[in-house]
Amino acid sequence: MTERDLKSSNMAKAKALPVGHYRGLGVWNFFFMVFLYAPIAVLIFYSFNANRMVINWTGFGVEWYIKAFNNEDIQDAVWNSLIVAFVATGVATTIATIGALILARGGNFKGKTASLGLMMLPLMVPEIVTAVAVLIFFATIGLNWGLGNVIIAHITFCIPFAFMPIRARLEGMDTTMEQAARDLYASEWETFRYITVPMLMPGIVAGAMLSFVISLDDFIITLMVGGAGSTTLPVYIYSMIRRGLTPEINAVSTLLLLFSVAIVTAYWFVSKKSNTKTVH
Amino acid sequence: MPAASIDVRGVSKIYNPGSQQPVKALDTVSLSIADNEFFTLLGPSGCGKTTLLRLIAGFEQVSGGEILLFGEEIAHLQPSQRSVNTVFQHYALFPHMSVAENVGFGLERLKKPKDEVVSTVKRMLSLVKMDHLADRRPSQLSGGQQQRVALARALAPSPKVLLLDEPLSALDLKLRQTMREELKQLQRETGITFVFVTHDQDEALAMSDRIAVMSEGHIQQIGSPTEIYEHPVNQFVADFIGDSNFLDGEIIAIEDDIVTCKIGSESVFEAENSGNHAVGDQVTLFLRPEKISLTHSTDESTDNHRRGKVSNIVYLGNEAAYTVDMGDGISLMAQARPKEDGNLPFAIDDDIAVGYSNRALRVLAK
Numbered sequence: 001m002t003e004r005d006l007k008s009s010n011m012a013k014a015k016a017l018p019v020g021h022y023r024g025l026g027v028w029n030f031f032f033m034v035f036l037y038a039p040i041a042v043l044i045f046y047s048f049n050a051n052r053m054v055i056n057w058t059g060f061g062v063e064w065y066i067k068a069f070n071n072e073d074i075q076d077a078v079w080n081s082l083i084v085a086f087v088a089t090g091v092a093t094t095i096a097t098i099g100a101l102i103l104a105r106g107g108n109f110k111g112k113t114a115s116l117g118l119m120m121l122p123l124m125v126p127e128i129v130t131a132v133a134v135l136i137f138f139a140t141i142g143l144n145w146g147l148g149n150v151i152i153a154h155i156t157f158c159i160p161f162a163f164m165p166i167r168a169r170l171e172g173m174d175t176t177m178e179q180a181a182r183d184l185y186a187s188e189w190e191t192f193r194y195i196t197v198p199m200l201m202p203g204i205v206a207g208a209m210l211s212f213v214i215s216l217d218d219f220i221i222t223l224m225v226g227g228a229g230s231t232t233l234p235v236y237i238y239s240m241i242r243r244g245l246t247p248e249i250n251a252v253s254t255l256l257l258l259f260s261v262a263i264v265t266a267y268w269f270v271s272k273k274s275n276t277k278t279v280h
Numbered sequence: 281m282p283a284a285s286i287d288v289r290g291v292s293k294i295y296n297p298g299s300q301q302p303v304k305a306l307d308t309v310s311l312s313i314a315d316n317e318f319f320t321l322l323g324p325s326g327c328g329k330t331t332l333l334r335l336i337a338g339f340e341q342v343s344g345g346e347i348l349l350f351g352e353e354i355a356h357l358q359p360s361q362r363s364v365n366t367v368f369q370h371y372a373l374f375p376h377m378s379v380a381e382n383v384g385f386g387l388e389r390l391k392k393p394k395d396e397v398v399s400t401v402k403r404m405l406s407l408v409k410m411d412h413l414a415d416r417r418p419s420q421l422s423g424g425q426q427q428r429v430a431l432a433r434a435l436a437p438s439p440k441v442l443l444l445d446e447p448l449s450a451l452d453l454k455l456r457q458t459m460r461e462e463l464k465q466l467q468r469e470t471g472i473t474f475v476f477v478t479h480d481q482d483e484a485l486a487m488s489d490r491i492a493v494m495s496e497g498h499i500q501q502i503g504s505p506t507e508i509y510e511h512p513v514n515q516f517v518a519d520f521i522g523d524s525n526f527l528d529g530e531i532i533a534i535e536d537d538i539v540t541c542k543i544g545s546e547s548v549f550e551a552e553n554s555g556n557h558a559v560g561d562q563v564t565l566f567l568r569p570e571k572i573s574l575t576h577s578t579d580e581s582t583d584n585h586r587r588g589k590v591s592n593i594v595y596l597g598n599e600a601a602y603t604v605d606m607g608d609g610i611s612l613m614a615q616a617r618p619k620e621d622g623n624l625p626f627a628i629d630d631d632i633a634v635g636y637s638n639r640a641l642r643v644l645a646k
Contacts, residue, residue, distance in 0.1 A: 179339050180372040182359040184386035185437065194385075198376045 040257070047250030054245045064247040065255075074252060077236035080147060084222075084232060085215040088154035089162070093208045095155070096162035097200070104170040123160045130157060131224040138225065147230040150222055154215045161214050162207035169203025202270055209267040213260050283350060285441055285473040286313040286336060291345035291355075293331050305331040307497040308345065313441075313475060313490075315350075318467050320476045322484040323494035324520070329477045332494075333443050336475065337366045350440060360389070364441045365434035370450060371426045373418035379429050380405070380414040386437035404432040407466070424455045431466065441473045448483060460486050481521045485509065493517050511554075515644050518566050523601075525572075525612050527565040531557055531643075539643050541565060544608035550584065551641040564644045571640035572614035574602060574626065575633045582635030588612065590630045600624050604634055 046054050050061035068074055103116055122130065134153045143149060177199060181191040197204075219234040226235060233256060240249050293306040306328045313319045321329035334340045336347060338359035347355040354362050365386065373382050380401050387397045405411040408428035418426055427447060434442055444463075448456045464487045467474045478484055484491050485505045493500045493508060493516075501513045512518035515526060529543035539553045541563060551565050578585045588604035591611060600618065605611050612634065616625050626632055 176368055176370070176372040177374060179359070180366070180368060180374070181385070183337060183339075183364075183366045184433070185360045185389040186385070187360060187389075190389060195374060199374075 043250050044254050044257075047247055047254045049247045049250075052246055054247055054250065064251040068248050068251045068255070071248070073231075074233070074236065077231050077233045080150075080230060081216055081232040081234075083147065084150050084154055085212050087151050088158050088215045089208050089212045091151075092155045092158035092211050093162045093166075093204060096159050096207055096211075097166055097204055099159075100163055100167040100170050100203075101196075104167065105175070119163055120160050122157050127157075127220045131221040134221065135224045144227075146227060150226045150230050150232070153221050153225045154218065157218070157221065158211035158215055162211040165206040165210065166200065166203040169200055169206075173199055206267050206270050209263050209270070213263050213267075216256075216263075217260060283315060284312040284348070285315045285317070285350055286319075286475065287348035287351075288312070288332070288336075289346045289348070291332070291335060291347060292343045293328070293335060293340060294343040297343065304497055306335075309497070309499055310345075311492055311499060311502060313473060315473055316471050318464065318474045318476065318487055318489045320478060320484040320488040320491045321494060322478055322481060322491050322520075324479055326496075327494040328497040329479075329494050330445060333366075333445055333475065333477045336441070337364060337443050338362050363439050364443055365437060365439040366443045366445060367430050367434045367447045369446045371418075371430040371447075373426055373429055373433070375418055377417075378414065379410065379416050379418070379421070382418065382429055383433045383436050385433065390437055400436055404436045407435070407469070408432045408462075423451055424459065427451065427459060431463075435466075435470060435472070439472065441475060444474060444476045446478055447476075448478070449480070456483075463487060485521070493520060495520075511642075512566070512644070515564055515566070518644060523569050523613060525567040525569065526644075527567070527610065529563065529565065531559050531561045531563055534559060538638065539563075541643075544610050547606070547608045547610055549641060550638060551643050552639050554643045557643060565641055566644050567612070567636060567641045569601070569613045569615050571636055572612060573635045574604070574614050574616045575635065576626075578633045579635040583638045584636050584641075586634045587631060588634050590626050590628050590632060593624065593626075593628060595624065602626065604632065606634070
């Protein structure tokens, strides 16, 4: 969610009629939460199973975590995932920042609305379509850079995710600050360096975190594009399942989940801080 | 005549030129602001006063004409190349910098030596009595404190002219009145030309050396506060500054300084002749409410005595505003102080005497 979405949902809350008095809402809510989180709870629970069969509980143990940490294939996959996520995030965030600046500050140019639409379109394109398209594209031009192919593919779908919070932040920033800087003898570059970038930073950080998580969790495109030696963690987990279910999968999945949740939580705090900052 | 600090020569500004609806914000405006002057651009919103300020600052480009700063043409320079600084309406303090960093920003960009930056920032902050809060962030300051920091930041690079864009409009009434005095004092101490934009006539009258009253992209009148208030050149200026009674009529006789006018169907008023008028001209007479004396019995000290009936009273505390029905479809607004015991001197429907001097009633050109 972008800052703007958060704000508008807060406003909607203030205006909405209180629905708490409807009977049965609590029960309904309970089942909804069970539906959402029970599978994840079960996954985490069985990651501490001492038995080598996933669904046969015989006692508490952390041996599967130890085993996962010592598995060199998993270590390689984690390493690949992190490289892809860091590089893709860096490049995608840079491109998204430049794009957002041009769209918000570039004045009215021909094709502005179309550019905005094209920037956001990858969010709507089914992932399998993107995956097949990228795969065929790489095959056609004969690009075979292994992990590089995966990184390029990740950059393409990370851009809109990085773009959204940066653009939301820019929309909320009027140009008065930049005018004040220009008035105080700052050149255009100094204005950008000392005023625009620092004020935009919360949006950039939020965009980077969002695209990092999206890249880290991606499966379909990575499976299609990645060849041997460029296996990322999600793809590796999938291959483990095909070899048989052990609590090791649960343990790795739980760790991946924790990592993602940590980043999303950090993102939430950053965007919340930037929200309060603009109100003074 | 001393060198003008700002010379605006035939400046026009048209927004969206060439489009379906071009907006003419300024129409060949000319004015000259003297060095060390506290000059106010006064007018209702949309009159072009802020546009003129932004043209001087360089945030907008002129559509025609030229702007001189101490004789140097600046209309086509970047804002960073003009030795003028702006205090913005909502201050525009940089939120990610401390108070001291904000004030030092302009000096750093001018590549001043480090110790000079530090000492100037210190001097500026003590000038606006903010030295104790140098390490705060703008978001930790009250509106009045932010206002002071914005002033210090704009004054720190010692600009030749300081531009102020309605800087007091976001403050509450008490603070606004304090800041008026401080601004005026600051201008005297620094000796820098202030160009002040406001829609508040009280602010303009209280602080300015000279005022330019603007409306619809034109300057209506330029003059000292007393000139503007006492001798408005037209009905717009008279109406915009202070309260006024306007009487529409026709000149029926002119004798020396006195113009005799017929108002309504049969009432005759005598007024001071303000210029080239001829018998038969349609004119508007103008009379400030405070120039009218209301008494129970005729006040012999005034030139003109009439009688009227109180039709409305608005109590304002220190005084009361009376509407007096003079008959013949004419009504006048006037003021009276409450009596020593706090009661109002007249009641609704009282028949009272209305007096004013010949010089108080003036003829405005149509």
